[in-house]
Amino acid sequence: MKEGKRVLIVDDKEDIHWILSKVLKQGGYTSLSAVNGREALEQMEKSRPHAVILDIKMPEMNGLDLLKEVKKKGLNIPIIILTAYGEIGGAVEAMKLGAYDYLTKPFENQEVLLRVQKAVGEHKLREEINTLRSQLEERATLFELMGTSKPIKKVIEQIKCVAGTNFAVIICGETGVGKELVARAIHNISPRKDKAFVTVDCGSIPEHLLESELFGHEKGAFTGAYVTKQGQFELANEGTIFLDEINNIPLSMQNKLLRTLQEKCVRHVGGKQDNKVDIRVIAASNEKLEDLLTQHRLRRDLYHRLNEFTIEIPPLRERKDDLLLLSQHFLKTTNRELSKGVKGFTEQAVECLLSYSWPGNVRELKNVVRRAVLLSDHLVEPKHLLIPQDHPDLIQPFNSGKELTANGLSLKTIGKRAVEAAERTAILGALKQTGGNKSKAAKLLGIDYSTLHYKIKQYGISRFNGTGEVSLGRESP
Missing domain, CATH: 3.40.50.2300 (Response regulator)
Known part of the structure; x- marks a missing residue:
């Protein structure tokens, strides 16, 4: 038609x-x-x-x-x-x-x-x-919410409970726990599932641009506004808008946000007309909203408008039952991505995974497993897991007052050198896997391009010659 x-x-x-x-x-x-x-x-x-x-x-x-x-x-x-x-x-x-x-x-x-x-x-x-x-990606990412632990089962039950309503939802949790995954899960089983799901990372948008990004602007509203532009609230009309890191929205803008939520309309920057919107709002913060209220960084009336339903996502360290399930999932997906056949984890590697506290939560676990699969050919061993060896949750502190040594070197020095050697091996493997493409190698390793560039200089990796070999400027420590 x-x-x-x-x-x-x-x-x-x-x-x-x-x-x-x-x-x-x-x-x-x-x-x-x-x-x-x-x-x-x-x-x-x-x-x-x-x-x-x-x-x-x-x-x-x-x-x-x-x-x-x-x-x-x-x-x-x-x-x-x-x-x-x-x-x-x-x-x-x-x-x-x-x-x-x-x-x-x-x-x-x-x-x-x-x-x-x-x-x-x-x-x-x-x-x-x-x-x-998008549907395939959503199905894949939703698995990262699955688990057998009581805390994650509670989260899943809360998702099912609130999804069918139009309640505003606040999702709280540490960085990397999967707040956006929970927001997507709510949207995907809600009556709005066939409409737009729009994510706004309030922490990554400069303050002077955030108002225009959220509410849109009229042509000529400010320097560079050559055309009228819809804001994210209008783009999410009839669907769901996810406001991530809402703790970064300045007080000066919170009144306009409250008006939008209460009256269900937006006004462009530089505009005089209100545009009606029908949206479901989900917000997330890695800070406790009660602390924001105490610090006068969040309006109390906006807090009550958003906080119709709260979901707390537990950190990964409180979900040990889920950790190995997620590790196996990331191993399988990385095997497919890299066309490898890594079978699993050794008992020692499992002990390392379980003893670490995972401050970066699921996001950190995913990066660690991806790098381990890259480094391994058969089974993932502790040496493939580039976990900080001096982390207090991984190595218990000793109170003898003496530094433990081996072969004349402190164990701290030995551990540091082992980590550096493993890092260099991972970088070499990533460069070989990507044909020397540093941007792709950084993505594969789960690090920033600038970090990879620094590490390449640190370990004396001078160039990739295009034949599958990397030239080294010096030996590893």
Whole structure:
């Protein structure tokens, strides 16, 4: 069915707009119009057309520049380039930048409808693929909530209890326990499951941009606001919005947030009109909200509006029964990712896993197991688990007043050197696995690119020669 399918025409010539609008109407499509690149971006973000017909030659921002902006913003909309006969070079360049197809002027009406029909079909296919990918990812991540321990069973029961309601939910827990997973689980079994789930990391957005990100802004509201932009609350309309690290929202903005929750409407920065929204709000904090109230960092009325239902996620150290189940899960998924056949963990490795306190919780466990699978060929041993050897929960302190030694070296020094050797081995393995690509190696190791760069210099790994070998500048300590 073509009913409701929107096609955006981007051209600075009125006659082209008139002709294409007439053709599209005959084909059962609704046409939208823009006369320059900035208007086009505004329409694409606001109206979400199913396809775009874009003239490659326009003033201010030409078609190629617009394609680059579309790609930068992640707007996954098929674009048909309109170019003059004999200027195919520009169309080829546009295809390289991500254009779906092209039309040459003069064009036949049936040719326009055929290209648009294919583009709209492509849009539907892309959406279905994205939906399927999201569902598969959600099923995989939801396993990380599973467990047999009483604390996690309580969390799962709470999820089932509150999911069918429209209650606002506060999720509390340490960093890495899986607060977003719980929020997604609530959404996925709620009546809103077929609508949007929008995550806003309030801790990663600069304070001066957070208001615009949440509530949207009008064109010209501030320097750089070239187009009207919807905020995350509008994008989450009829679905769920997850406000992570809500403890980072400044007091100056909390009144506007409270108004949005109470009146179910948002007002753009620089705007005068309220836009109605129907949303379910889930918020998370790694700090106790009661402490925020005491410190006057959270409005009491906002606290009561958000705190209709609370879920406390226990840290991994209190869920030892779940730790090995999760470890096996991460081992299997990493085996598939790396095409390896690591069978499991030795008894000594299991003891290491159980004796560590996991301050980074499930996220840290996942990274440790992934690195261990990378380093191991058959079974994961303690040497493959790059857990800090001087962690107080792993090695009990001695009160003899003397430093234990072996072969003239302190055990602390021996432990440090063992960790460094294991780290270097992991880095070499990751570089070999990724063909020397440092960005991919950092992702595989679960560390930042800057950390990997520092470690490479620290361990004298001078270069990757492209043949599967890494050149070393010095021996490991």
